[in-house]
Amino acid sequence: MTEEKENIIETVDEDGNVIQFNLFDVIEYEGKEYALLLPVDEDEEDDDAEMILMRLVSDGDEYSFETIDDEAEFEAVSEYLESFEDEE
Numbered sequence: 241m242t243e244e245k246e247n248i249i250e251t252v253d254e255d256g257n258v259i260q261f262n263l264f265d266v267i268e269y270e271g272k273e274y275a276l277l278l279p280v281d282e283d284e285e286d287d288d289a290e291m292i293l294m295r296l297v298s299d300g301d302e303y304s305f306e307t308i309d310d311e312a313e314f315e316a317v318s319e320y321l322e323s324f325e326d327e328e
Contacts, residue, residue: 277292
């Protein structure tokens, strides 16, 4: 159970609400890191579960998650992720 708690991260939305996510995976694409997040109230085995894709930014020893506002960047990373799904 401790391992599961270590994978839970919290973010704050634009309204100041704290949202908890399970850190599902971190990938690297074109020199940047991206995180796949799953809201804690969703089951990853559920076909309707919606993964959230965010950019992972490091500042020394601190990490933060940023939304990907650039549509082209978001599409490129999404397609990269889908290529892994196609292989499976």
